[in-house]
Amino acid sequence: MCGIAGLIGYKGDTRNNILKMNERMLHRGPDSGGVYVSEDAKVAFGHRRLSIVDLSENGAQPMTSRSGRMVIIYNGEIYNAGEIRKKLDSALFRGTSDTEVLLEAIEHFGVSETLSMCKGMFAFAVYDKELQTVTFARDRVGEKPLYYGMVGDAFAFASDIGCLRVIEGFDNGINTDVLDIYFTEGYIPAPYSIYKNIYKLEAGTYLTVDVNTLRTETQAYWSMKDVALRGQKNPFRGTENEAADELERLLKESIKGQMVADVPVGAFLSAGIDSATVVSLMQSLDAGKVKTFTIGMDDPAFNEAVYAKEIAKHLGTEHTELYITEKDMKEVIPKLSFMFGEPFADSSQIPTYLVSRMTRDKVTVSLSGDGGDELFCGYTSYESISRIWGKMKNIPYFIRKPVSSIVLHSPLANKEIYRIKGTILGAKGPADIHRMEHETDPLTKKIALTKGSLPYKYTELPNDFLNEVNHETMLMDMLVYHPDDILVKVDRTAMAVSLETRVPMLDRDVVEFAWSLPINYLRDDKVGKKVLRDVLYRYVPREMMERPKKGFSIPIDKWLLEPELRDWAEGLLSKDKIRQQGILDADVVEKIWTDFTERGIYRIQIWYILMFQLWIEEEFR
Structure with missing residues (x-):
């Protein structure tokens, strides 16, 4: 995992500015750094390296292809690089890095076909000297970040939005249009950013820039919506036990690929289903002891460490736990602005940073259980949304909408309970109910002076897109909340201490399989993640896991x-x-x-x- 940055068509001191951008993201790649400037100075790349695979100079970036035609900078890991390498001439390779495989594959197969082959997490920029284009791409789910846009007359990009801020001539103002979304959700979703004319490349897309004209063209190569719809139209036909067998196989395959590294690898372990499943399968694949990491808190209302320790002991991992104090957590707060580079307000960012810092003392790579709730129907809100929609879906919208308006404009709206009910009555579908969760308080809608009117992904789905309430809300989370909150939080806090995180449940095959599962394989009344639990209970006793999840909440x-x-x-x-x-x-x-x-x-x-x-x-x- 690394940091990338660059400029196209910059008229000032290109090299000096690239060096400043590199310095701003030193935490993303403390091991080494490099710069490439084209002969005509139109294209400049910067790279900071956190060495994971092929620690030699053969893995250094920016990297030029064997023919000299292409130059790449890349952040992430291609887990099936070995398979792709076999499709290429072995004489092309000088080292064993996945960067070199990605670069040569792009030159020989093209960007689109290479992306279809790749399994991994990544954001990259590749300069084609012959076509005079730079092409950027981001992984399917959005694990790795990439910001881009116009700074003055130049096209600029970086893994860290703070890198753009240090460019000489940067005067992009605050994008006040995004503040309505930010003060509703606590984060700024792709494709927007806090700055005008600066964007986040969306997951599953690639963007090509003409070096001479700076014209851009964006294309999707993978779509979570399409995968969800295809999976529900072609559901898994086997039994629940067969579904658990297939999920176990796919997760083991994913984890095996993600454990490959030339540096120490471990895993975060809480008392939850998701991380316990990942660690259980890791330990089943490792002849030694997997290194696991947990943080604890003195307040029992927020502490899971004691349960995580029981799970670690049962599985036989080499377990490290650290009890943190309020003082530890409060000391993190001043660092958050630099860490994220733009407003971000999921308060679990604080313990996530602390567990990452503790983990980095022992390993360079850590696997996590993120994605389990969204892919396997784990959140309790899914059950409540399903119940609410079940009660109101048979009342026509043309009746509910005016009733909603009457309630919200009556004295009843002074009471929160009626305000919530009145708002939800106006929902067109379950995705609307999900969106309205934080929008029932009229006071919070007035925080920003400027009212934005940006299109937002919560409005993209037509009603009954998947014909099943839980799947509708799961999809909304996978489109917005997961990539723009959860994955941002994990990437920025871990990279702040130069720790690479990997997420096995976001493997392409696991994601596509998850969307094919019928809801009764995922949720039974108030119990979610049924099929995931079925896998876990093959390794950890059921009674050890059946307790309320506390998560990473802090008071x-x-x-x-x-x-x-x-x-x-x-x-x-x-x-x-x-x-x-x-x-x-x-x-x-x-x-x-x-x-x-x-x-x-x-x-x-x-x-x-x-x-x-x-x-x-x-x-x-």
């Missing part, structure tokens, strides 16, 4: 009332400061804060506002 609401953090928060929320910035409504922010401090009404948007203000302070320092 932000409690901390913010304590003197140290309260003073910090009130400094960021100063009415004069907010008015001077001219982005947020100072009166609304004050009302949200006093509702919390004086009336005990905690809104999740408080943390969203604080993370935005922390970013603003960093931005204009």
Whole structure:
């Protein structure tokens, strides 16, 4: 895993600016760095390397193809590089890196065909000197980041949005149109970013830039929506036990490929189904002891370490746990703005950073269980959305919509329960209910002074796209929440300490198989992830796993009332400061804060506002 950056058509000191971009993402690649500038200086690439496979100079980047025609910079891992390599002339290769395989495959098969062959996580840029194009691509699910856009008259790109900020001449203003989405969700979804004219390349797509004109063309090579629809139209026909057999086989194949590295590999382990399944299968494939890592907290309401330790002992892993204090977690907060480069407010970013830091002391690569909830119907919200939609779907929308409007404009809307019911009555489908979860409070819709009107992926699905409520909401999470929140959180916090994370459940074959499973193989009343549990219970006793999941929650609401953090928060929320910035409504922010401090009404948007203000302070320092 690494960091990539570059400029096309930059008129200033190209090399110096690439070096500055490289320095900004040093944490993504501490082992070495490199720069390539074309003879005409139109194309410049920068790379920071975290050495994982082929630690020699043969794996260094930027890398030029054997023929000299193409130059690549690449972040990620191609897990089936060995299979692709066999399709190419062995005389092409100087080393054993997957970078070299990817580069030579692109030259010989083209970008589109190479992407169809690749299984992995990646973001890359490849310069074709003959065609005078640079082509960028991002993996199917969005594990690896890539930002791009116009900075002045030049086309710029990077793994870390902060790299764009250091380019001489960068004056892209704040994209206030995204703030409505940010203050609803706590993150900024692709293709948008916090800056005007800067975008995130969407998962499963590639973009080609003409070096001479800077014209761009974007094309999808894989679609989560298409895979979901195809899977539901062609469902798995075997028994539940046969489904578990196939899932176990696919996960083992994925994990085996993702355990390949020339550096130490381990895994995050919580007390949950997902990480326990990954670790169980890792241990079954490893003749030695898998290294596992857990963080614990003194507060029993948030601590899973004791249960994770039981699982590790049962499986026989080499287990490391670290109990963290409130002080440890609070010390992370000032680092968050630099870490993410734009406003991001999933508060589990703090413990995720701490477990990554502890893990990096022992290994360079760590596998995680992310994706299990979204692919195998694990979230409890899926059951509640299904239940709510089941009660209202037979009432025609032309009746529900005016009733919704009447409720929301009546005195009943002063009470939260009626406001929620009134809002949900206006839902066109289950995906709409899912979207409305954070949109029932009229006060939080007024945080930003500018009202955005950007199209958003939550509105992309037609009603009854998959004809099954749970699958509808799972798909919305896989399109938006998972790539734009979960994967961003894991990538940025892990890379902040130079740790590569790998996610076996996001393997292409696992994802495509998961979408073929009927809902009764995934959920039974309030119990989700049935087929995943069936696999896990072959390795870990059922009674060891059947307990409530705590996740990586932290008591932000409690901390913010304590003197140290309260003073910090009130400094960021100063009415004069907010008015001077001219982005947020100072009166609304004050009302949200006093509702919390004086009336005990905690809104999740408080943390969203604080993370935005922390970013603003960093931005204009």
